[in-house]
Amino acid sequence: MSTPFLVVGLGNPGPTYDITRHNVGFWAVADLADRYGSGFSMNSRQRAETTSVTLPGPEPLKLVLMKPTTYMNESGVAVKALATFHKIPADRVIVIHDELDLDPGRLRVKQGGGDNGHNGLKSIRQHLGTGDFFRVRVGIGRPPGRQAAADYVLAKLRPSDLDAMRVDAAIAADAVEFLAREGLDATQNRFNS
Template sequence: MTRTWLVAGLGNPGPTYAGTRHNVGAMVVEELCRRAGLSLSSARGQRAELARTRISAAGLAVPAAQSEAVILMRSRTYMNESGIAVRKVADFARVPVEQIIVVHDEIDLDLGQLRVKAGGGDNGHNGLRSIRAHLHSGDFLRVRIGVGRPPGHQDPADYVLKGFASREKAEVGGQVRLAADAVEYLMTEGLAAAQNRFNS
């Protein structure tokens, strides 16, 4: 029986939040959909938009004899309720926690930095806190995308809901593509190999 992966890109729904720092995880899922030639669509009975494909050593959506199922997911809940959506999709598709990849913003990493890891706490991230609570585990995989710390005394909660400065946008695009590469590599090559290649 082949494995099924669930890739959850975190963010807030709606055009108001598109392009903000808190939505880089959702941007990565959109990039993976673009690579696979797919569109996200609302799933009946779920609180998420989903696309289904397969991955093999040849890449995402490339037909191959040896491949595994992949569910790409963007939540329709707000960030602090991400766990509701992730749990519903994981339960429905019978995806175990160790095959869930959560892609999210990380203020403790500078813009341009990327980390792949398994397990850990939530580090004040409301989306991770919700997912840990609803899965009753923190043992899922994470792709952490650096968005930098807020300048001065700005509240981090306000900072992550802001868009990127114009001088940052080209770098963000590159980071989104690199994070999508990391997600693919994590599924095909495993955690240690992905950490060796992508942890900056």
């Protein structure tokens, strides 16, 4: 079996943040785990909830799934610890995160780039020493009026918005599976909107 992919769902732990836009990454990795009947367990040494799944096929692919328990701004601590433990290089790391610069319902997959003001990405870049990991960017749109971005991403979602975001998280999970199997170009052609 080839080197596994480390799939990082960004979010904040605890019930206060469960239904906020900032936690769409958590929902996407939870969706992936559910698809393969796998449950998360707390890994206090790596400061994350983790599990792994194997994508079936002629060449099975292992995905190590993680939800950092460090809070968003320190996500890189957990990502670095788990990547080091599993000997996974940065170019086999896939990070799923919310993206203010994309409208809700839109998704983009890319490799590399800056952090665009996203503190989770900033922390991961800092701790991995590179930005050359994959990003599955789930659109959440800009806050209305003069609302601060931090207040917007951490506000509890209305039921209709929550349902739509759960669908977006499932599509992000689809994109991760496709990326692991088919590569970046094919994934961008199929999922980038």
